[in-house]
Amino acid sequence: xxxxxxxxxxxxxxxxxxxxxxxxxxxxxxxxxxxxxxxxxxxxxxxxxxxxxxxxxxxxxxxxxxxxxxxxxxxxxxxxxxxxxxxxxxxxxxxxxxxxxxxxxxxxxxxxxxxxxxxxxxxxxxxxxxxxxxxxxxxxxxx
Amino acid sequence: xxxxxxxxxxxxxxxxxxxxxxxxxxxxxxxxxxxxxxxxxxxxxxxxxxxxxxxxxxxxxxxxxxxxxxxxxxxxxxxxxxxxxxxxxxxxxxxxxxxxxxxxxxxxxxxxxxxxxxxxxxxxxxxxxxxxxxxxxxxxxxx
Amino acid sequence: xxxxxxxxxxxxxxxxxxxxxxxxxxxxxxxxxxxxxxxxxxxxxxxxxxxxxxxxxxxxxxxxxxxxxxxxxxxxxxxxxxxxxxxxxxxxxxxxxxxxxxxxxxxxxxxxxxxxxxxxxxxxxxxxxxxxxxxxxxxxxxx
Amino acid sequence: xxxxxxxxxxxxxxxxxxxxxxxxxxxxxxxxxxxxxxxxxxxxxxxxxxxxxxxxxxxxxxxxxxxxxxxxxxxxxxxxxxxxxxxxxxxxxxxxxxxxxxxxxxxxxxxxxxxxxxxxxxxxxxxxxxxxxxxxxxxxxxx
Numbered sequence: 173x174x175x176x177x178x179x180x181x182x183x184x185x186x187x188x189x190x191x192x193x194x195x196x197x198x199x200x201x202x203x204x205x206x207x208x209x210x211x212x213x214x215x216x217x218x219x220x221x222x223x224x225x226x227x228x229x230x231x232x233x234x235x236x237x238x239x240x241x242x243x244x245x246x247x248x249x250x251x252x253x254x255x256x257x258x259x260x261x262x263x264x265x266x267x268x269x270x271x272x273x274x275x276x277x278x279x280x281x282x283x284x285x286x287x288x289x290x291x292x293x294x295x296x297x298x299x300x301x302x303x304x305x306x307x308x309x310x311x312x313x314x315x
Numbered sequence: 316x317x318x319x320x321x322x323x324x325x326x327x328x329x330x331x332x333x334x335x336x337x338x339x340x341x342x343x344x345x346x347x348x349x350x351x352x353x354x355x356x357x358x359x360x361x362x363x364x365x366x367x368x369x370x371x372x373x374x375x376x377x378x379x380x381x382x383x384x385x386x387x388x389x390x391x392x393x394x395x396x397x398x399x400x401x402x403x404x405x406x407x408x409x410x411x412x413x414x415x416x417x418x419x420x421x422x423x424x425x426x427x428x429x430x431x432x433x434x435x436x437x438x439x440x441x442x443x444x445x446x447x448x449x450x451x452x453x454x455x456x457x458x
Numbered sequence: 459x460x461x462x463x464x465x466x467x468x469x470x471x472x473x474x475x476x477x478x479x480x481x482x483x484x485x486x487x488x489x490x491x492x493x494x495x496x497x498x499x500x501x502x503x504x505x506x507x508x509x510x511x512x513x514x515x516x517x518x519x520x521x522x523x524x525x526x527x528x529x530x531x532x533x534x535x536x537x538x539x540x541x542x543x544x545x546x547x548x549x550x551x552x553x554x555x556x557x558x559x560x561x562x563x564x565x566x567x568x569x570x571x572x573x574x575x576x577x578x579x580x581x582x583x584x585x586x587x588x589x590x591x592x593x594x595x596x597x598x599x600x601x
Numbered sequence: 602x603x604x605x606x607x608x609x610x611x612x613x614x615x616x617x618x619x620x621x622x623x624x625x626x627x628x629x630x631x632x633x634x635x636x637x638x639x640x641x642x643x644x645x646x647x648x649x650x651x652x653x654x655x656x657x658x659x660x661x662x663x664x665x666x667x668x669x670x671x672x673x674x675x676x677x678x679x680x681x682x683x684x685x686x687x688x689x690x691x692x693x694x695x696x697x698x699x700x701x702x703x704x705x706x707x708x709x710x711x712x713x714x715x716x717x718x719x720x721x722x723x724x725x726x727x728x729x730x731x732x733x734x735x736x737x738x739x740x741x742x743x744x
Binding site: 398399401425426448450 | 684685687711712734736
């Protein structure tokens with residue numbers, strides 16, 4: 173695996189310019205060669221009945237974590253698109269911050285696959301596991 | 316398959332009482348014996364770079380469609396929880412209303428599985444396909 | 459959707475020449491514009507404890523059904539490869555013939571996605587549902 | 602996570618008695634607290650066009666790896682059944698031995714989820730990644 177080509181600040185500037193809706197709701201806490209760590213601060217907006225964080229919140233976090241991982245490795249590829257996502261919800265996440273670690277499993281010329289583990293700041297067991305596939309458009313890939 | 320036990324209005328009242336965050340962003344357009352149709356009106360908040368609707372928007376719609384399908388069949392089961400979801404993004408959805416049809420594949424005592432097909436109001440091809448599994452908690456199931 | 463370009467006999471001859479291991483264990487019973495029906499005769503080799511057909515048997519059937527669907531639509535593409543498969547096992551299949559219907563959800567230039575419903579000859583409910591993605595290599599696609 | 606309750610030899614004896622078809626085609630090489638390593642010796646029967654190992658071979662290996670992981674943790678639960686499996690095929694596996702590592706992500710009272718990483722003896726990159734969910738029947742769970 174090669175080294176990252178964008179820092180957390182680079183990614184934030186890229187989002188500010190091209191994808192403002194994706195900016196600010198999470199916080200990149202680490203970028204390693206083939207992994208990115210992301211924190212999602214607690215928000216009552218993300219709760220569902222029973223007082224746990226909602227499934228769509230975890231799915232959006234998993235998708236975002238792999239997107240940021242690809243940005244960190246490929247540079248600015250605004251048009252990379254998710255082609256599939258599978259998530260297993262393992263434990264009901266209590267109302268607290270979440271952390272996601274996305275790891276690169278494959279970076280091909282046309283497809284990239286990442287694996288995501290999501291934990292709660294409360295307790296150390298996994299709350300969800302996901303795999304996410306992105307298609308890499310030829311021009312963006314070359315950029 | 317048995318007949319539905321909740322109408323669209325029943326589901327709306329249930330959401331108003333137990334799950335207000337899930338209310339109002341979609342509109343149930345039909346409930347059949349083992350299917351529910353749902354419409355998601357267009358909102359610019361759901362766009363991503365390139366002007367297409369975002370993946371998390373489609374994932375939330377698929378998850379919601381199966382949840383409403385289970386409500387329509389089981390009655391008020393606030394605590395049914397998603398255990399897994401797989402989505403295939405087939406075509407980039409243009410900025411327009413989406414419609415989702417959720418179909419019940421299995422309704423067991425502990426697990427229920429639904430399949431979701433999502434189309435755009437523009438064009439008639441599928442934009443996404445998903446399968447969603449819910450765990451049915453014993454007390455809620457009996458309710 | 460366009461019309462099929464290979465018949466069941468064409469596919470059998472293609473398998474005999476290029477993929478003999480995949481030949482003979484299933485039987486194509488129908489090819490429609492965007493669907494293929496496949497039958498898997500009962501074999502005691504496919505049983506697991508409890509007397510039901512094994513998961514790997516159903517997974518191989520789902521993968522094969524989409525492969526034959528792509529052959530029927532694209533012509534001889536020996537090197538199309540599965541990139542991902544998700545299967546939901548819905549009911550334990552009794553020791554009897556299985557039938558699979560694969561339906562084309564997307565046929566792009568690089569990826570194709572099919573959905574598979576598997577039923578038992580005993581009972582009419584679904585025993586499994588799967589989605590399968592294939593990558594289409596440029597030369598094979600053009601062939 | 603608790604300690605394993607069955608050794609590789611225990612599992613082999615259990616398979617010999619209850620599930621002879623599942624015996625012998627793989628070899629357990631390690632059992633740790635929450636992981637099992639499995640080797641699949643090369644067999645020309647598992648090849649597909651292009652000289653790579655077939656998808657169904659990898660799917661059967663992933664399913665088996667999680668089944669053995671559950672046996673190692675729960676003891677003899679012959680009737681645990683797979684409820685869903687998702688596999689991502691990352692690189693075409695050359696004609697060589699495969700090794701699978703299954704890791705336990707969740708062990709609930711009703712569902713267990715494992716993650717599987719499959720590598721080839723040739724090269725050290727992943728050839729496939731899978732997640733597998735099993736349902737644990739109440740009596741078997743208690744056994």
